Amino acid sequence: METLSYILKNLPILLKGAVVTVELAALSITLGTFVGLGIALMKISKMRILKYLGQFYTWIFRGVPLLVQLIFIYLALPSVGIEFTAFQAAVIGMTLCGGAYIAEIIRAGILSIDKGQMEAALSLGMTYVQAMRRVIIPQTYRRLIPPMGNEFITLTKDTALVSAITVTELLRRAQLVVASDFRPFEMYFTAAVIYLILTTFFTVVFNKIENKLALYE
Numbered sequence: 001m002e003t004l005s006y007i008l009k010n011l012p013i014l015l016k017g018a019v020v021t022v023e024l025a026a027l028s029i030t031l032g033t034f035v036g037l038g039i040a041l042m043k044i045s046k047m048r049i050l051k052y053l054g055q056f057y058t059w060i061f062r063g064v065p066l067l068v069q070l071i072f073i074y075l076a077l078p079s080v081g082i083e084f085t086a087f088q089a090a091v092i093g094m095t096l097c098g099g100a101y102i103a104e105i106i107r108a109g110i111l112s113i114d115k116g117q118m119e120a121a122l123s124l125g126m127t128y129v130q131a132m133r134r135v136i137i138p139q140t141y142r143r144l145i146p147p148m149g150n151e152f153i154t155l156t157k158d159t160a161l162v163s164a165i166t167v168t169e170l171l172r173r174a175q176l177v178v179a180s181d182f183r184p185f186e187m188y189f190t191a192a193v194i195y196l197i198l199t200t201f202f203t204v205v206f207n208k209i210e211n212k213l214a215l216y217e
Contacts, residue, residue, distance in 0.1 A: 036102025
């Protein structure tokens with residue numbers, strides 16, 4: 001009973017951190033989608049310079065661990081006059097890293113569309129940009145839901161890394177409580193359960209969206 005009372009007493013603190021966790025994940029997946037779309041279009045472009053720049057971007061941000069990126073943005077950039085708050089650094093780092101993975105998801109989705117669709121659009125007088133915007137991309141979004149759902153869940157779990165740059169998300173708040181009360185088992189166990197609840201909830205939501213789109217298809 002004492003353990004349960006202790007957990008319930010500190011639960012509001014952890015839930016505040018969970019809100020920050022969801023905010024970070026939502027912002028990162030939203031901004032990362034725009035970044036990823038741009039990089040994906042660069043990688044499938046016929047212009048070599050754009051293709052190489054897109055490949056370079058994904059090589060960097062998929063190759064360097066997210067934790068290293070976060071520390072670099074928050075702790076290293078200030079030494080050259082570029083400063084961000086901890087939350088801003090977390091959003092930027094997770095957006096740039098997530099964007100690299102989302103770019104590959106979108107690129108694969110676009111390439112999965114039959115080439116004849118593009119040829120037909122061009123034959124109707126559309127430009128390449130118009131064909132992508134009106135014909136190709138609208139057909140890809142249903143195929144993107146499963147991998148994008150997985151990426152969102154991955155980003156939700158990766159928010160735990162931003163505790164290293166003092167963002168007070170779920171794990172960081174658990175660490176602060178443990179530092180004060182010296183009861184690690186209860187706090188870290190509760191934090192793990194909250195993470196599990198969040199990822200399970202988002203998994204169910206994306207599965208429902210995927211099933212609904214499959215019915216329409």
